[in-house]
Every structure is written in C-alpha cells, then in structure tokens.
Amino acid sequence: MTVRTFLVGLGWSGQEIWLPRLLAHDGYDVVAAADPDPGRRAAFTAATGRPAFADTRAFDTGQADLAVVAVPNHAHAPVARDLLLRGLATFVEKPVCLSAGEAELLADAERRGGAPLLAGSAFRHRADVAELARLVPALGRIRNVDVSWVRARGVPQAKGWFTNRSQAGGGVLFDLGWHLLDVLDAVVGPLTFDQVAAVTTDDHVNEAGWTAAWRHDPPAPGVTADVEDTVRAFLVAEGGLSVGLRASWASHSATHDATTIRVEGTAGTATMCCTFGFSPHRVPRPGITHVRAGEVSEIPVPPEPVGAEYDRQLATLGTLASAPSSRGRAIEGAHRIVRAIEAIYAAAATSLVPAGPAEFKAGER
CATH class of the missing domain: 3.30.360.10 (Dihydrodipicolinate Reductase; domain 2)
Incomplete structure (x- = not known):
C-alpha cells in the first residue's frame, strides 16, 4: 500500500530531511505540500509536479493518508490540531507542542477526528x-x-x-x-x-x-x-x-x-x-x-x-497511521515531555532569585 502524503512545511527540515526521503521511498507518494513562501511552493511544484498550497485548509484531506508537519515550533500544535480534526493521520516533528495545554488540545482533536497523532524523536x-x-x-x-x-x-x-x-x-x-x-x-x-x-x-x-x-x-x-x-x-x-x-x-x-x-x-x-x-x-x-x-x-x-x-522512522509511519492502537500513544509521551520541560523552565526561573532555606522548594510541583 502506498501512503499518500501531504508535506506541511518546506523549510530546512521539510526540504533537507523529509522531502528527499519521502520521494525516495517506494511506500510513499507525496501528493501535495503547503508552505506560506511562494518561492518554496514554486520550487516544490517544479521538482515534483504536485500542487503546493499557501494554507493547509486549501488542501482536501481526503486526498491523503498522512500529513507530515515540519513547520516552525509555534505552528506545530495549531496545524496538527486542524488536520486531526479533519480526520487525517498526522505526524508532527518535535516539539509536538509547547505547553501541557496544547497537548490537551491535540488529545481532544485526536479523539474527535478519529485519526492518530504520530510523533517521537527520530x-x-x-x-x-x-x-x-x-x-x-x-x-x-x-x-x-x-x-x-x-x-x-x-x-x-x-x-x-x-x-x-x-x-x-x-x-x-x-x-x-x-x-x-x-x-x-x-x-x-x-x-x-x-x-x-x-x-x-x-x-x-x-x-x-x-x-x-x-x-x-x-x-x-x-x-x-x-x-x-x-x-x-x-x-x-x-x-x-x-x-x-x-x-x-x-x-x-x-x-x-x-x-x-x-x-x-x-x-x-x-x-x-x-x-x-x-x-x-x-x-x-x-x-x-x-x-x-x-x-x-x-x-x-x-x-x-x-x-x-x-529512514527507519519513516519505515514505521505508514503502518502506524492506519493502526487504531496508535491513537493516544504519541500524545501521552508528548504530554510527559512537555510537562518536564515546563518544570525545568519553572525551576530555572526560580533559581535566579536568591532564596532562604524556607523557600527551597522551587523545583516542586
């Protein structure tokens, strides 16, 4: 089975990591891409013969089996949430989200849309x-x-x-x-x-x-x-x-x-x-x-x-995208990681303030 793939983001990661591998893999067919930069869109279409959109919402998600999201960090959760709500299995590069609140929104989108969120460091x-x-x-x-x-x-x-x-x-x-x-x-x-x-x-x-x-x-x-x-x-x-x-x-x-x-x-x-x-x-x-x-x-x-x-990660994505057991697993891991990151930032912020012995509980949550 060929996995019809929608590549979202044509920056360094999209062009240097994901696009060459997707094009080289017999199990994937890059059907379209999205990026706000007109030059990148034109280059993608010239190289692949496939359409590129300025906005993911212009793409019919019924034409793909999987989205690969490789956009700047702040756009990861909003883009993934929209695609999940539209029923498209979505792989998100790290960081999957920037807060525990965003993780909860993604979990909700996954439940409502019925398609799995896929993630994880390569x-x-x-x-x-x-x-x-x-x-x-x-x-x-x-x-x-x-x-x-x-x-x-x-x-x-x-x-x-x-x-x-x-x-x-x-x-x-x-x-x-x-x-x-x-x-x-x-x-x-x-x-x-x-x-x-x-x-x-x-x-x-x-x-x-x-x-x-x-x-x-x-x-x-x-x-x-x-x-x-x-x-x-x-x-x-x-x-x-x-x-x-x-x-x-x-x-x-x-x-x-x-x-x-x-x-x-x-x-x-x-x-x-x-x-x-x-x-x-x-x-x-x-x-x-x-x-x-x-x-x-x-x-x-x-x-x-x-x-x-x-390459090894890509070999597993197609199977995970169609497996019902995938739902919930990636967002659980992302939630744990982002909570640890939030705790580290909170502890670091507190460490800049001189504290007496009675105040030395800054790292606790």
Whole structure:
C-alpha cells in the first residue's frame, strides 16, 4: 500500500530531511505540500509536479493518508490540531507542542477526528540507542541516567525564529532537550518527575561566531535572541531514579558535537557516546561501554549513514497511521515531555532569585 502524503512545511527540515526521503521511498507518494513562501511552493511544484498550497485548509484531506508537519515550533500544535480534526493521520516533528495545554488540545482533536497523532524523536530509532536499551535489563535496578547533547558551535538560525521565544517556545531545551527526554523514555521507560532543579544560560546565543554554519540558515539581522543556549537540570522521578540533563548549543569545552547517555544500575553501568543529528563535527569513535564489577566491555555498534534513523522512522509511519492502537500513544509521551520541560523552565526561573532555606522548594510541583 502506498501512503499518500501531504508535506506541511518546506523549510530546512521539510526540504533537507523529509522531502528527499519521502520521494525516495517506494511506500510513499507525496501528493501535495503547503508552505506560506511562494518561492518554496514554486520550487516544490517544479521538482515534483504536485500542487503546493499557501494554507493547509486549501488542501482536501481526503486526498491523503498522512500529513507530515515540519513547520516552525509555534505552528506545530495549531496545524496538527486542524488536520486531526479533519480526520487525517498526522505526524508532527518535535516539539509536538509547547505547553501541557496544547497537548490537551491535540488529545481532544485526536479523539474527535478519529485519526492518530504520530510523533517521537527520530533518535530513538538509532541502532546504538536500540543496543543501549537492550543492555538496560542487565544493569539491575536503574538508579541514575545522565543524558547530554553538547555542541561545540551549533546555535541554529541565529537571531531567527529558532531563537525567538514566542515562535520556538524556548531555546536549546525545546530543540535538543526534547530529543534527550524522548530517548530517555525509549531507553528506561516513561518517567514523571517529582523534583526538579535547573539552570539556563544564554552566554553565546547572540554571538555570530557560535552559530551552526553547517545548517546554512539565512541570517535575520536586527533581531535579538531571547532564549537559552544551555540548560542543566537534575530531576528525580517517582521511585527515586535521578536524571541529569545537559543540552548546549555552544561550549568552550567541546571539540566535537557529542551526545552521551549513561545508565547506572545496581548491577552495572552502560555509557553510549555518539553524535545525534546532521552536524559534520562528529565523535570520531562512537560506541557503548559496559562496566560491571570493574570489568569493562566495549559493545560494537555497526556504523550507519548520517540520518539513517529518519529512514527507519519513516519505515514505521505508514503502518502506524492506519493502526487504531496508535491513537493516544504519541500524545501521552508528548504530554510527559512537555510537562518536564515546563518544570525545568519553572525551576530555572526560580533559581535566579536568591532564596532562604524556607523557600527551597522551587523545583516542586
């Protein structure tokens, strides 16, 4: 069965990640696209021979089986809600939504429209993440997980929508942090947090030398970024499992753009180090290290082409779009993630205010 696909958004993600893969996959037929930019629409039609609309509402959803939404963050929930209410299975890139309130609106649209919301970071589909998840049962009772994604120089679209709070929802926490929280869910299972402490900083986000040159984002002169470029958080889940999270778009200490996940249990520790995403500044030797009772084992991870996780994710979307069991699952995960993000921002905001001992409950909800 060929999945008739409506691509919403022809920006960097739509053009660099989704359109080439959809066109190359025999299981998908891109029947139309939508984007407010007339130049992008014209280029899409010239390349595919298919129509492109300025507004998703001009498209007849009965002509598609699946929508792939790759628009700026602030438009994710409104666009997805409209498509879901019109009965079209809808895949939304991260962040699925920018607040718990938006998550509830999406859940309502999914129920009323009858079609599933599909979501999830592509990185849970990486081969090394799957191998790490397979190791977890051998680690005993999990006590702590550290998740980190640090770029040497990687501020995206400096001074554009990506670094504008009203359009992006936040900074690196919504960008890289959402991925880390989603992969955390995939590796150790769903978590809700009782206690959160956090700090955010914005030391580099307005300095041109720290931008992600490899993204080739057009500059937006005269606009000042108002989001964080680094977040550090410590979260405690029900049952006492602790999670350390760090996400940075820029760092003096990093020589490569590195992602690290360390899972510590009563019977051992497993640490994965690699590079998520498309940055060319990659960890030279990615892999997984397993330590048990002082014995160190290196777990081989087969090399994969950059972006293979997106191909693997795409291979599952068509089936999920038509499966009744898909309804409710993605929005549950998105709701957990966005509540954790809201708690981290709340804790970081409170940490800027000097507090006496009696006030040190800022991270609680």
